[in-house]
Amino acid sequence: MGDMLACLRGWHPGLAKAELAALMPDARLEMERSARWVRVHGGSDVRRSEALRIASGLQCFLLDAVVSTTDDGSPEAWLESMAAYVDAYPVEGTVAVRAWKQGSKIPGWSTSELSRQLGGVLFERGYSVDLEAPDHVLALVADGPTASLACGWMEGDGQAAFSNGERKAGERPFFKPVSLDPMLARLAVNMAAGPLERGPVVDPMTGTGGFLIEASLSGRNAIGIDIHSEMVQGANANLLWAHGGNDPEHAAVKRGDATRLPDVLPGEWSGKVAGFVLDPPYGRNSHGSMANDPLLEASLRSARAVAHPEAGFVLILPLHPLAEHTTDGLPLDHPFALLNGEWPDVQRLVTSCGWAPQSVHVERVHRSLSRLILHARCAPQD
Numbered sequence: 001m002g003d004m005l006a007c008l009r010g011w012h013p014g015l016a017k018a019e020l021a022a023l024m025p026d027a028r029l030e031m032e033r034s035a036r037w038v039r040v041h042g043g044s045d046v047r048r049s050e051a052l053r054i055a056s057g058l059q060c061f062l063l064d065a066v067v068s069t070t071d072d073g074s075p076e077a078w079l080e081s082m083a084a085y086v087d088a089y090p091v092e093g094t095v096a097v098r099a100w101k102q103g104s105k106i107p108g109w110s111t112s113e114l115s116r117q118l119g120g121v122l123f124e125r126g127y128s129v130d131l132e133a134p135d136h137v138l139a140l141v142a143d144g145p146t147a148s149l150a151c152g153w154m155e156g157d158g159q160a161a162f163s164n165g166e167r168k169a170g171e172r173p174f175f176k177p178v179s180l181d182p183m184l185a186r187l188a189v190n191m192a193a194g195p196l197e198r199g200p201v202v203d204p205m206t207g208t209g210g211f212l213i214e215a216s217l218s219g220r221n222a223i224g225i226d227i228h229s230e231m232v233q234g235a236n237a238n239l240l241w242a243h244g245g246n247d248p249e250h251a252a253v254k255r256g257d258a259t260r261l262p263d264v265l266p267g268e269w270s271g272k273v274a275g276f277v278l279d280p281p282y283g284r285n286s287h288g289s290m291a292n293d294p295l296l297e298a299s300l301r302s303a304r305a306v307a308h309p310e311a312g313f314v315l316i317l318p319l320h321p322l323a324e325h326t327t328d329g330l331p332l333d334h335p336f337a338l339l340n341g342e343w344p345d346v347q348r349l350v351t352s353c354g355w356a357p358q359s360v361h362v363e364r365v366h367r368s369l370s371r372l373i374l375h376a377r378c379a380p381q382d
């Protein structure tokens with residue numbers, strides 16, 4: 001089988017790419033023309049279908065997609081290249097064409113006209129079309145910002161696994177302004193923990209349970225911990241709600257201290273926790289049990305003590321917005337202005353606790369607030 005082209009959600013392509021890299025550690029990812037397309041070299045079928053099922057930022061894969069720029073080509077030449085593609089990758093069963101746009105229109109290139117002609121190419125080759133439930137979909141994605149087209153047989157349905165609208169934080173029985181959106185929470189869990197088989201997830205400061213809900217719905221064993229009983233009760237109610245009122249056997253909320261994880265987690269989880277997702281308290285409204293840096297340091301040290309050798313964490317910190325917003329990963333030595341504390345101190349602290357920073361991304365919350373999203377992996381111990 002050829003390589004795949006992953007099509008990412010528009011919300012935050014940089015984070016979506018990092019999530020995909022974490023879920024498919026056996027694949028090599030390479031950027032394509034559009035920020036929302038990634039070439040996936042290698043990677044097993046099992047990992048790809050798991051990514052389609054649980055990723056937050058992935059829409060679909062296109063089999064060995066033809067990526068073309070419209071600047072120096074004509075629709076006729078493009079159609080010829082697609083006819084050659086269809087001949088090179090014959091499929092069995094019924095077919096349909098699906099087309100969608102990313103961003104603005106590409107002047108002179110009508111996606112509906114192109115998809116009609118693609119339908120003609122399939123018809124000429126004797127395929128029967130089933131628009132309701134085709135066995136195979138030939139997808140055409142038109143990317144306005146780069147004036148390019150990607151086209152190929154689609155794996156997945158072109159939608160991300162879920163949308164924020166499905167279980168809005170504000171609709172949970174227990175809501176606080178600190179509650180994280182499901183899209184970011186799911187992505188952070190996947191980035192931190194990687195493939196499902198690696199092991200369970202711990203949310204050491206669970207608050208209203210945003211990460212815990214997504215970890216459990218993605219099919220992982222998960223424990224959320226909070227020092228305040230009000231939060232423990234509230235997160236429990238939210239967890240139950242997210243599972244349609246059924247107690248999830250594989251997820252739980254416990255009252256405890258993030259800085260003493262070995263005392264709170266089941267003994268058999270020691271050395272097995274695949275991912276930690278941390279959204280520590282901050283600012284005047286925080287319910288922190290100690291000052292920011294010492295709490296973070298003790299929590300990361302305690303997480304390291306129970307971590308799987310390939311474990312990761314995702315840490316979310318409030319940030320003054322960047323002068324120029326970007327969804328690309330940023331260098332670790334970028335002069336980030338945290339709302340609380342100094343970024344170089346945080347990096348030193350992370351390293352001193354036995355973790356190796358991997359990537360930093362920034363997500364814009366509103367005009368005066370952004371989030372820094374740090375991904376780190378277990379550093380090998382001496």
Ligand SMILES: C[S@@+](CC[C@H](N)C(=O)[O-])C[C@H]1O[C@@H](n2cnc3c(N)ncnc32)[C@H](O)[C@@H]1O
Nearest residue numbers: 179180205207208210226227257258279281289
């Ligand atoms: C920013 S909130 C987490 C919000 C969460 N991500 C959500 O979606 O609701 C931080 C939480 O850390 C908890 N916390 C503070 N110190 C703690 C400690 N030492 N151990 C465990 N939880 C702690 C607070 O009670 C608070 O609920």
